Amino acid sequence: MQDYNYSKIEKKWQDIWDEKQTFAAKNDYTLPKFYGLVEFPYPSGQGLHVGHPRSYTAIDIVSRKKRLEGYNVLYPMGWDAFGLPTENFAIKNHIHPSIVTENNIANFKRQLKALGFSFDWSREVNTTDPSYYKWTQWIFLQLYKKGLAYKSKMNVNWCTSCKCVLANEEVVNGVCERCGSEVVHKEKSQWMLKITDYAEKLLDGLDNVDFIDRVKTQQRNWIGRSYGTQVTFGTTIGDNIEIFTTRADTLFGATYMVMSPEHPLLEKWADKIGNLDEVKAYQETAAKKSDFERTELAKDKTGVKLEGVLAINPVNNTEIPIFISDYVLISYGTGAIMAVPAHDTRDWDFAKKFNLPIIEVVAGGEDVQKQAFTDCATGVLVNSDFLNGLSVEDAKVKIQEWLTEKGIGSVKTNYKLRDWVFSRQRYWGEPIPMVYCEKCGYVPLDESELPLVLPNVDSYEPTDNGESPLAKMTDWVNTTCPHCGAPAKRETDTMPQWAGSSWYFLRYCDPHNDKELASKEALEYWCPIDWYNGGMEHTTLHLLYSRFWHKFLYDIGAVTSPEPYAKRTSHGMILGENGEKMSKSRGNVVNPDEIIENYGADTMRVYEMFIGDFEKAAPWSQSSIKGSKRFLDKVWSLADTMTDEDIIRPEIEAEFHRTIKKVTEDIEGLKMNTAIAALMSLLNTISATGKITKAEYKIFITLLNPFAPHITEELWEICGFDGMLNETAWPKFDEAKCVDKNVEIVVQINGKIRARLNVPADISSADAILLAKDNDNVKNEIDGKNIIKELYVPKKLVNIVVK
C-alpha cells in the first residue's frame, strides 16, 4: 500500500465534502435534530490560534458522531467581525476596516477548512454584513420600544487608550479587559440596556439548563441577588434617607449612618451642611480615583462626618451621626447604609477609626469591642427591645413585619448586576438606529429603514473629546426626524462588539431570511442549542448578554425557547510549551498552519483532544504530537494486514465491545483524551495478533472517524467498503459482550496482594474463596492463623482477613 500522504488525502476529502455539501444541515424538520455550537471567532489579523481548534474539534467530534447516529446536525460557523483591533489596524495602515475584515475572514476560513471541520458553510454569518446587522438593529428597536433601551447621563467607565466607554463587564481589576489601560470615570450620556429587568429571569433560568457548575456559579455571583429590607430613616432636617440592609434584625445596633459621596441628597442639603467645604473636598477626591486606585485603597477606611444634620433611627428614635465614605457605593442598594459596627466588619473598621460607639445587639460571639460578630446562625438578640431573645432568623421576620406595619420599611431584593452600557464611540460597529430631533427627542428609525448602513468614509480615527468618529460625517449625521420631519441628527455612537454575538446562533437556523431574523419553523425546530462550548472568559459577558437578549426575544414572541442553550461546557486554554499563556511577546505561539503542514490536520485534531483533560489548561508539547502521528501511522499500516473475515474474533470481542462503549460514552462526556487512549489500547491489542479482520477494521475506523475524519474516510475507500464512511452508522455495543469469560482477580491477605488468579467471570463467591485458599502463597500466609473475615468482590478480588 502507498504511504500515508496526509496532505494529499486531507485536501482530497475537504474538496469532496465541499463539493457534495456533505455537512449541510437538512431543512427537513421531521428528523431528530442536533444543534452543536462553538463560539464564532473574531477574525483577527494574527489568524487562527491553536486554542480555537480545541473547542471546534471537540464539538466537531460530537457532531460527526451524531450524524452517524442518524441525527440531522447543524454545526455552523461565522464571524464576529466588528471590533476595535480591526479598526485600529485599519487606521494604522490606511485600509478600510471592511477590507481588513474581508482579508482576515478569508485567512481564517482557509485555516478552518484545512482542519476538516464539518461546518455547514452554506449558513456562514458575518456580523458586519448589513443583511445581518439589519436584524441586530431590529432587535435594538424592539428593546427600545419595550423601554429596555434608554439614554442616560451617567458615570461610565472610560478607557483612556481605546477612547471609548466600557461596560462594567469589560472592566477587569480596574483596567480595560481588552488593552489593559487605565479606566477612569467619566460623566457621559450613553445608551443603556436594562439587563437588570431580567436579573430574576436570568437567575431562575439557570435552574433549568445543563451548564457546568462553575458557569452557573459565576453568573449567579455576577447577578448577585440578595434579599433584605429597605428602611426609611428620618433626619433632623426633615428629609428621609432610604437604606438597604440584609440584617434588619440589627437595627437597634445602628450607631451611625453612611452615605456614598455621590448621594444626590448631599446636593440638596448643601446649605444645611456645616462643613460643606470638607464634604466637597472629599467628594472630589473620591471622584478622581480610578477604579483601580479605589480597589487598591480598599483596606483603609476614610470619610467625613456631616455637620448640622443627624439621622433618626426609626426603631428607637435615637439621633445618630451621618458620614460620607467611599466604602458605600452609589451603584448598589440605595447608596446609603445604616452602620452596625458590632455585627459588620466594614462598619466595625470604620467605627474604630472614627471612634464611634459599638453596641452589641446579637449575643453569642466574642467581645464586639474586639471584633465584629457576623455569624447569623447562632446568635440571640439582646439590647433590642421587642426583639430580645429571638434568633437572627426570627428577628428578621419580626422586624420586617413591624417596619411594614409602620410604613417605614419593606422587603426588597437587590442585585449587583447593573445595566449594560451599550454605546461605543467608535466607527467599526453597528450604527444605533436612532435620530435626535430638537422637538421630539430621540426617535427610533422605522423598521423599513433598516439596515442603517455604516457610512463608507476615509477617516475614522477616534476623537479626543469622547465623540464617535461618525459625528464628523455630517452628510450622514444630518437627516430628518422620522416623527415630525424637521431637521434632525443621527445617533453617532455605535453598538459594542457584544451586540452581534448576542443572537448569531438564531441566524444560523435560517441565515438567508430577509423577512425576519429567522422563521418560526426554523427556530422551533433547531432551538434550543443542544450543546454550546466556549471559553470561561465569556461567562459574564457574551453568555450573559445573549441569554438576556434571547429571553427578551422570547417575551416578545420572536423566539420559541425560553433559554438559548440547553447545555454549556467550557474548554481549558492551550498554553505555550513553557506553561505560560501563548502570546507574541512571550514568543511561545504555535502556528496551526505549521502543525498541519508537518503532521497533518488529523494528527493535530487527535493531539489536541489527547493533550489532557478537556476542561483544564494544558501546555503544548511539540514532542507529544509525535505520539498522535505514530498512532495514525499504525492505523494506516493496519490496512496491509486486513483479512477478508467478516467477524470480530472471539478472543478480542470483549475488548472491542468495551471500546465501542467507552468511545461512545466518552464523546458525550467530553472525555476525548480517554476515548483516544481506549482506541490506542485496542490498536495495541489488535497489532499484537498480527492482523485485523474486515469487520474489526470497519468498526475501528468508524470509531476513529470523528477524531481523524480524513484518514479514516480514505482507508474506508482503499479497503473498498460500501459508500462513504460519513454515511455509515455508528457502531453499537452489546453490554453482555463487554465482559471477558475469564478475569484475573487478586487475592489479598489483610489488604496486601499475595496472589493473582485467573477465574471464570461468573464464579461464585464461595468458589472464588476456595480457589484463593488453595493457592500456595496464600496457604503460607494464612497457615496457623485465625480467619476473621473472607470477602469476594466479583471480578475484582478476594480479601482474607487473618489474625
Add this chain to the structure above:
RNA sequence: GCGGGUGUGGCGGAAUUGGCAGACGCACUAGCCUUAGGAGCUAGCGCUUACGCGUGCAGGUUCAAGUCCUGUCACCCGCACCA
C-alpha cells in the same frame, strides 16, 4: 475577605466513584535493523540494594482510601468595601 477548583512518576495525564495506583501517550534506557536516523521493531521504565514505601502534609473511618471524614499547607481561577 467571599465563591469555585486543583494537588498522583522526569512530563501530559488515567483510575468503572471505596476494590490491583500510575491506563494511554511523551521523554528516557538497552537491544535489533539500517550507509544513516528527529524512521521502524523488541524489551524495560514510580521510589528503594532489600524488607518494604508510595497519590501535597497530619490524623481518622474501613477487611480495603487517590477516592469518605477532620485538621492543615500550597497553587490556580472568578468576584472583590455589594450593606
